[in-house]
Amino acid sequence: MSKRPTVAEHLARQGVSRRAFLKFCAATASMMALPPGMAPAIAEALGQRRRPAVIWLSFQECTGCTESLTRSHSPTIESLIFDVISLDYHHTLQAAAGDAAEHHRERVQEEFAGEYLLIVDGSIPIADGGVYSTIAGMTNLQMLEESAKGAAAIVAVGSCAAFGGIPKANPNPTGAVSVADIIKDKPIINVSGCPPIPVVITGVLAHYLTFGTIPELDKLGRPTAFYGETIHDRCYRRPFYDQGKFAKSFDDAGARNGWCLYELGCKGPTTYNACATTKWNEGTSWPVESGHGCLGCSEPDFWDAGSFYKAVSMPISDLGKLGLAAAAAGAVAGVAVGLHNRHVKAGAKAAHKPLTADELEGDKS
Amino acid sequence: MTDMELLNWARGPALEWATIIFVVGVLVRFLEMSLLGRKPDLSEARASAAGGGWRTVWRRSIPAPGLVKQAPVVIYAGYAFHIGLLIALLFFAPHILLFKDVFGLSWPALPFFVVDAATVIAIVALLVLLVHRLVNPVRRFLSSWVDYLVWAVTFLPLLTGYLAYHRMILPYTEMLAYHMLSVALLLVVFPFTKLMHTFTIFVSRWYNGAVSGRKGVQL
């Protein structure tokens, strides 16, 4: 069926040195928490593979995920991945447009049925028949269902595809849902994040390409290699948390000393992601390091978890105001009940017949 | 439902409803009680009733002479539980943030290891009190299912809080959600049970102490 070149052949043709490739494999191994000795084995396995067909569908999204993956300063291992796969369809990146592009997608789906990898970014609007997002006259829902049929596996890239993300935030006017909400019969890997960390995307792809298997996933379908621990578990500011040293504002002494950002709303404790270890921008820094709390972007409904600047232990709603309203209602109800009680008591008093000695006498007989 | 959805629900609607039930419930219970009123005392006072009232409000926190020997478990475990609970509730940094958010008031937190120890003490004390309730003839005799329900809804926030903080048994997010839900449960149960003593204890002590105070009895 597939007459595509192997990865090794393709890389050689692209002029990528064996050394660069090995380096990529070593980085991938370390990211996937495999022993470094695995790198040659990965290189071996990967090299022998035919470049797999990949269809990338973008639905209700902001292109942030693609940006995250492609906007690197210099050619990096992240860009290398594109040399490994054959990205057959991707709105933003493909040269083809219109009918041609769509026909190509259909052709790949037919030709590589059961083999191709489907990558999705963006959520799928299903309200009102899915009219809120269409491509070439097809609703996202239709396109996803059609493309998913022949896919070997699906990678939901970004929190929108994985969990519905920002489009699903209250009040969710488009009825946005995640890929897993629609596709029930294919293996799905959720690579959440808004956007996900580029090396995490490539790491997951590399794993799939290398081993041809789905990595170990958590309850939410995320690879445990990257989402096994919370930001807070790995945060370098954690010692301050444990000592109870918190920045109280973004420019106080605590903030300058690099104290914990919990009180400023950091969602690190409830957020599973690899930012604290892989960092961003080729390991330059990451949000907490740059002085801002984690927003919890790799978790479902992170947009509905109240203000980004409210600590995890705080209620989402304004309970103070609510409590005052409830107190007003309670006071009115309480006074009503209390007055009723007084009325009942007055009734008992009015019915009082003084006890007499004669009555006590009479009772004895 | 994902852990995060559960947590959001706990931090959102669950706490909202619990707050409404708690506030309305406590106020109704309080007013239905207070508005029953009390007749003025016409006897000639020997000393100040209010003085006795305030005195008893704080004095009753000290066990009566001989009582420690007579009911050591209740006294020691009772103290340990209440003190542990108060420290955990009021001096855990994340809790203070919550109070600040709701009441606009904040105060310095205690170090986590102190709060942690207090929580363990409160948990152990509650377990001791439960066993005592089950085996001691008087406590067993006095207890109905409501007493055990109240025990459970008091125990759960402590337990889930401890487990969440130490990332034990369940993922933090899930445990934190259960912790908040258990607090919501506590708030809902509160107005309908003896948990009301949290507030009415001051009223009861005051009334009792005022009667004694008026008579010049120093209790």
Add this chain to the structure above:
Amino acid sequence: MSALNMERGVKAMMEQIDAPIASYFNSCVHCGLCADACLFYTETGDPKYTPIHKVEPLRRVWKQEYTFWGKLMSTLGLSRRVTDADLDAWQELVYDSCTMCGRCSAVCPVGNDIAYMVRKVREGFAVSGHATEGLAEAAIRTVNIGSPMGIKAETLKKMVASEAKASGIEIELDKPGVEYLLMLSSAEIMQFHEFIGAVAKVMDHAGATWTISTEAFEATNTGIQIGSSDIARQLVQRVVDVAEKLGVKTVISPECGHAYIAIRWDGPNLIGRPYGFQVKHIVEVLDEFRAQGRLHFDDSKEDMKLTFHDPCQMVRRGGVVEQPRRLLDLCADNFTEMPDSGVWNWCCGGGGGVSTNERAEPLRLKVFSRKKSQLDSIGVKAMVTTCSNCRNMLEEGLEEYGMDMEVLSLTELLAEHLDDSKASKGAEA
């Protein structure tokens, strides 16, 4: 059909339930500490004697009538109303096993005044025909004859005359314009009549003017004990009428704890107005004489090792704590405090109408074991007290336990040691 019925009982409880009671029921945490304070539990080990359990019928009425939930439940038919059978079952707990000593009220960590509630729940028992027979009869006698023991004015006059003769001091009955009106408990007329002579001596010694009324001489108030404000009010009113008619400045409650709180603390609330006179326990009056330097003692201080039994109603419920100690100091050399003395004292076992209740006798004597162990720990020869009911109960208890000990009246002891030569007769106008 009896005029006393359950409906009246429930209504009476509803009348009695006030904010404090509601707060007490709201506050109870079922810690059981009140049991550890109550001698009926400590000496029997039976959990049913837990104080707060004794007022369970009152709690049920409160819950059904005055709480939102209770009301809802009873409207839906989900809760059972308090029945005759319930009160029958509780009668023993409410009347036999509670002396209203208030020890429970003093220890309850949430501050519940359980003795107050026992007093109130008895209102419901009394008007629904669930008071004990002994108390009912005593109440009938007090209302109809004037004293729970059925003592008539004639008897009083005889006893007073004989005491006047014995002490050599004239006692004028029904004398208007005097400073003090002395009340007496039945026991002080029948058994402990030396008390009358002792008071005569002290009054004479201090130069105070006083009298006893033949119209209203009974100090004890069975209305309070049976739990009927109606009867209690009638009895208080008799005293008030006489005191105001005679124009006395002070009414003296004799050596009787319950009599004291009935006339001192409950009285004005029963008749609905403050008095035009003061009420003092005899010990308070004696202590005032002491303070004014009107008492003079001979050199023969009592050197027998003795202790003082605090009557609950005088100390914990009455506020007279230091006076007897100051007085004892003047006339006794070898005084030892009992453990748990003063406001923490343990009841003799016969207060609150228990002594009037024949059925309760075995229980009362059983729980006397507490007093016994208190006494055993200090090894005294005599016990002084200021309540004739306590005195009776203590004597019976001592006899039951084969203990050889004298029980003395403080007033009598004091009178014995007065130095007549230094009497301040007429010193004060």
